[in-house]
Amino acid sequence: MSESRMDPSLAKRFRTGRACLNFAHTGETPYWVEPELVYDQASLERWLAHILGVADIQARPRDVGAAHRLRGSILQLARARAEGRSLAEDDVRTINTFAAAAPPVPEMTAAGAIASVSTSATAGLSAIARDAIDLFTGPLGHRIRVCAAEDCELLFVDSSQPGTRRWCSMQRCGNLTKLRTHRSAKAPVRDAV
Ligand SMILES: [Zn+2]
Structure with a gap:
């Protein structure tokens, strides 16, 4: 399904700009009201393929x-x-363990296009874990934010020049916040992103 x-309530979960954070958004958590998306093999195959942009993922029950x-x-x-805390070693170890599996192998056709190949969920999860390592250790590793809007708490990567972005989406959360601020007659919010 194209986004x-x-x-919109579903599409907003896949706009963090990073596969690993989009994947984190498939869950039901205490932080946001969105429902669980990955509850069986078929739903894992569907959403992992969507997030990675691959044609087909094959999952087993234990995946x-x-x-x-x-x-x-x-x-x-x-x-x-996002909260400026140190990283928990158990979580780091988990990501390293998943990343150690072989990632998806791309193939090309004789016409010079990307071939549609079936990928195991293990390889797909390795790609997600490798993206997480790349994000956390890279230049944007300290630009991970939690949306400041009420009732949102979705994650995003702030790649703006000044690093002052506050909302996962200006169109949705930014405008809603400005509207609420305006209605409550407080000082206007001035963020530009
Ligand atoms: Zn938001």
């Missing part, structure tokens, strides 16, 4: 629990970074 045709484990660790590390 332009997706329900669902594994996906939840990896996802939980990514979420905890992302929130630790």
Whole structure:
């Protein structure tokens, strides 16, 4: 499903700009009201393929629990970074363990296009874990934020020049916040992103 045709309440979970954070957003958590998306093999296959942009993922029953484990660790590390806390060693170890598996192998056709190949969930989760390592250790590793809007708490990576972005989406959370601020007659919010 393309995100332009997706329900907005669903599409907003896949706009962090990073596969690992989009994957963290598939869960039901105490932080946001969105429901669980990954609850069986089929839903894991569907959402992992969507997030990685691959044609087909093949999951086994035990991959669902594994996906939840990896996802939980990514979420905890992302929130630790957003809140300026140190990273928990258990979560770091979990991500390193998933990343150690072989990632998806790309193939090309004789026409010079990307071939549609089937990828195991283990390889897909490795790609997610490798993206998490790349994010946490890279230049944006300290730019992970939690949306400042009420009732949101979705994650995003602030790649703005000044590093002052506050909302996961200006169109949604930024404007809603400005509207609420305006209604409550407080000082206007001036963030530009
Ligand atoms: Zn938000």
